[in-house]
Amino acid sequence: MEQPQEMELASPSEERKELQKGVVSPEFAPKIAKMQLVGSHPEVYEPCDDSFLLVDALFADRSNLINQNPKFCLEIGCGSGYVITSLALILSEYCPSTQFFATDINLHATQTTLQTLANHGVHCELVLTDIALCLQKRLWKSIDVLVVNPPYVPTPEDEVGAVGIVSSWAGGFKGKMVIDRILDVVDELLSSNGLTYMVLLSENDPHEICQVMREKGFGSRIALQRSTEEERLCVIKFWRE
Numbered sequence: 001m002e003q004p005q006e007m008e009l010a011s012p013s014e015e016r017k018e019l020q021k022g023v024v025s026p027e028f029a030p031k032i033a034k035m036q037l038v039g040s041h042p043e044v045y046e047p048c049d050d051s052f053l054l055v056d057a058l059f060a061d062r063s064n065l066i067n068q069n070p071k072f073c074l075e076i077g078c079g080s081g082y083v084i085t086s087l088a089l090i091l092s093e094y095c096p097s098t099q100f101f102a103t104d105i106n107l108h109a110t111q112t113t114l115q116t117l118a119n120h121g122v123h124c125e126l127v128l129t130d131i132a133l134c135l136q137k138r139l140w141k142s143i144d145v146l147v148v149n150p151p152y153v154p155t156p157e158d159e160v161g162a163v164g165i166v167s168s169w170a171g172g173f174k175g176k177m178v179i180d181r182i183l184d185v186v187d188e189l190l191s192s193n194g195l196t197y198m199v200l201l202s203e204n205d206p207h208e209i210c211q212v213m214r215e216k217g218f219g220s221r222i223a224l225q226r227s228t229e230e231e232r233l234c235v236i237k238f239w240r241e
């Protein structure tokens with residue numbers, strides 16, 4: 001396989017700011033989803049700091065992702081489709097045979113993601129399902145790249161899984177109710193060299209999550225972290241040890 005060349009580019013976040021200022025011409029911007037081509041719906045999570053952090057982490061780790069030459073990539077909880085479309089664009093030049101899958105429990109999210117994908121000319125199979133339930137048998141231990149920006153906000157437990165946009169952020173106790181269910185199926189989904197990238201909030205206790213995953217045989221490290229006035233977010237990368 002042709003070796004990927006390291007590109008001297010700022011992170012997509014920095015490029016976004018420069019683009020807004022008109023400093024960078026669009027053809028030199030990194031290949032990620034363009035915000036003006038991302039679909040929207042009042043009941044679908046609009047890309048926000050957490051989505052941008054996840055895409056920045058994937059972009060920063062692109063050499064590893066490309067060297068992996070992934071066969072199957074999956075996003076759980078795709079929302080508007082900004083992340084899975086960006087991942088597909090990051091990989092498109094070097095890994096043309098990679099297949100993409102995305103799930104969401106919100107019908108409007110799967111429809112909006114289809115729109116975003118089409119607007120960028122990217123193909124991905126969309127599945128309306130809880131976590132990855134309908135794909136687990138078919139993609140048993142074969143996902144090479146799993147990406148997740150889960151509902152992570154601590155909320156009352158009865159808000160978790162509610163219909164519509166509430167399910168985008170409602171995470172129940174410590175914000176971990178959906179996160180724990182996703183982590184429970186990582187072993188069933190991930191291939192032997194598979195990588196998982198997951199957004200976590202400091203209140204989710206990332207350190208404890210990494211300990212639990214370690215007991216299940218997964219190594220971990222912080223791929224990227226960022227603080228805003230409201231929250232401290234990180235992207236944790238997991239792999240089989």
Ligand SMILES: C[S@@+](CC[C@H](N)C(=O)[O-])C[C@H]1O[C@@H](n2cnc3c(N)ncnc32)[C@H](O)[C@@H]1O
Binds near residue numbers: 048080129151169178
């Ligand atoms: C924080 S939003 C992230 C959306 C998008 N990935 C992004 O980064 O902009 C979380 C997404 O997970 C979806 N979701 C919540 N619970 C889910 C579950 N049990 N199974 C699948 N998707 C779920 C929500 O509908 C929402 O689209």
